[in-house]
Amino acid sequence: MPTFNLTINNKKHTVEAAMDTPLLWVLRDHINLVGTKYGCGIGQCGACTVHVNGTATRSCLLQVSQAEGMKITTIEGLSEDGKHPVQEAWKDIDVPQCGYCQSGQIMTASAFLENNPAPNESEIRNAMHGNICRCASYNSIEKAVKVAAEKLS
């Protein structure tokens, strides 16, 4: 079994896995970073979203062999103290219901706001359209993204 050197949340990890193993399962099963969630495995729901070199990426579609040399950030590494403006906004609004999809929502929102710190409503809706929330906390997510944008500006 090949080994891969990964940089995750500024820490180096060496993992042994088949080269087609999705980064998602390497994070969850090999490195024990379970904040990144499995939802669909085909890039349709966004629950597994991480940042790869700063871009929101579906970790279920990225093979471990492609992830070498990239700067990977998961929900656990988004901030040191859990106080990234997006995390703070999520708490201000009390967004989660079951909470399962929320780390993916937060990772999508934080990468989006990095590129567009002052989005309008339709830009927020477009950016978040790829993340499913089965509890339908969408209105709260939308509001939290707006609050996070205010915090960032």
Added chain:
Amino acid sequence: MATSKQITFSRRSFLRTSTLASGGMLIGFNLFNACKPDVALPVDISQLNFNDFNAFIRISDEGKVTIFSPNPEIGQGVKTSMPMLIAEELDVAWGDVYVVQGKLDTKNYTRQIAGGSQSIRHGWEPLRQTGATAKQMLINTAAARWGVSPSECTAKKGIITNANGETLGYGDVVKEAAVLEVPEDVSLKDPKDFNIIGKNTANVDLNKITTGKPLFGLDYKEEGMVYASVLRAPAFGQKLESFDATATKAMPGVLDVITIGEKVRAYFDKKESNWTVQLNSNDKVVVIAKTTWEAIKGKNAIKAVWKDESTPESTESHDKILLDLLEGDTFKTMRSDGNVKKAFAEADKVLERTFESPFLPHNCMEPMNFFANVTPERVHLVGPIQTPAAAAKVVASLLDRNIEDVHVEMTRMGGGFGRRLYGDFAFEAAEISNAIQKPVKMVSSREDDMTTGVYRPAIKYKIAAAIKSGKLTGYHLKEAAINGNMYGLIPNFFPAGAIENYQVDVANYKSNITTGAWRAPYTNFLASAEQSFFDELAEVLQVDRVQLHLNLLEKVKGTTDERIQYSPERLQGVIKLAVDKSNWGKTKAGGVYQGFSVYYCHNTHVAEVADIIMTNGLPIVKKVTCAVDCGIVVNPLGALNQIKGGIIDGIGHAMYSELTFKNGVPQSNNFNTYQLIRMGQTPTDIDVHFVESNMAPTGLGEPTLPPIGAAVANAVYAATGKRLYKQPYMSNMNVEEQIVG
């Protein structure tokens, strides 16, 4: 009177206490059972059997409070709201409270279930009683130390104060309080004195959720744990004939390939299967591997041969069967008032409409999974489940173990919606662990989850109204459903009691597709059908649709019919509030059209108005105004989450979602072929208003979902003159016609 019935509980609480090695003390309350005289007071923590308790309050020497929340958390917020009830009467600062999920207690607890929006309704009295009793004991201790009467002392935010202004913290007296006699008949607060109940209170797991801490079933791990992926029949009606695992066994990480099914089959063969449990107990092939990915990959490489055990079914055949049932004579009457036959025979006008709904999977974001570790000593089960007690019982039976050997821990659930009422995933995990004698996590892929579900079945309704001299004289509702029918008090929901000649009939078709409860069972579509029908009926009767409801409800007032659980006054209250707040009936700018709907279910009264616009012939829901009467609102913040979530979930499934079958095979298996509502499709504004009330609270996990489908359909009619009878509406609208029209 047809007001909400008072539920009565045994008020006797049994309390047990223990001093903690680390300081402070633990108070355990048996909430629902009478005192068991044979249980001795434990003297130290090591003798304390945690499973003997169903709710805990732990108070440290510093006065910090830990509350163990008894019921499973599926996103409905009970892990926050149930401890709020205890903390209110205990009178501690919410900021000093730490909440921990309680484990399953099969001995003493009666309702450790998440389902039916009942947790808060049933917990309202006993949980407050628990807090109040503990508070009284702490006060009594302080009073004794001061040598004053307890009645001269007050307690607030964890501080006891006497008439001289002296104070003691809960932590100062907690050890002595533990050995006091448990007081009976402590009084509960007047709602106007609530400090925690009624205040916006954030989800207790908020920090953990937003930082990705392990909380859910899929996150749970134990040393030496392996992963299992289960290959189940690809079509309903099929069973395993043979399989070839050669390729799988050669794959990296794969540890074993086994079959299961026998034990579950033996268990269910003994049992009379009811509508809720008709689980797939055919043989399944299980791939055991070191990681989830290797297990799933290994499963996908199994070459299996399946053969038909019963005739594979299709949506096309279901449609015909259900429509035939509606025309047939195999009905069972669920409620009959007056003489419906006569009313229709004498009618000078009859309105009759058929409403249709598809199968729906639950699609919890966290796919089904469970951890099991079966050892000679015990059976340890951990995972997301709405019915831990039932699962423990089944697992004990199918593994031929004593129920005392089976221990269940509930993780936070990545959604439930009814799917996690069925313990099939836990049974599988237990059977697998029993076979391999290792700790194992059974993990369903999304495809497994969607295609081997326990679905909301397709249901069709035929509703007919008899009209004579412009008056509604009869109402006849027929249900044709798969694997079961509406149950309990549903046939007595509105409009039962409001129409002199009224009848509800049900007919059933037994399918080999597994079906079960789905958020607001039956009413999730029944409300759409009836409230769409009433919109049309009002038009035929030439009455304002809101006024029609108010008039009908007037007739229910003062009813002596015990089966009528809804309150006509409270339904009228939510109607008036929704109408007022939505500017119903007033001219709208910008091509906005409104639809109205009202419903009672799960003990809660709800009215909704949907504002839509039409774009390219398709409706877009812009705003929903919702009026709710759920009694006292325990946690307004959590309540709003449930209400808004229920509404958007209802819009999504009424408009977009369906699962069809062809030769027994589900035609969608993931979110690329199955549509769930997404952010861009949600209303930008959901305006919620509560009816102010001092009545005992009722649940909110389900009641806002059922009425919304009709509110949307009625708004589409207002906009286009076209009635929608079949869900999902977007697949059954003639878009081209709409554009031209």
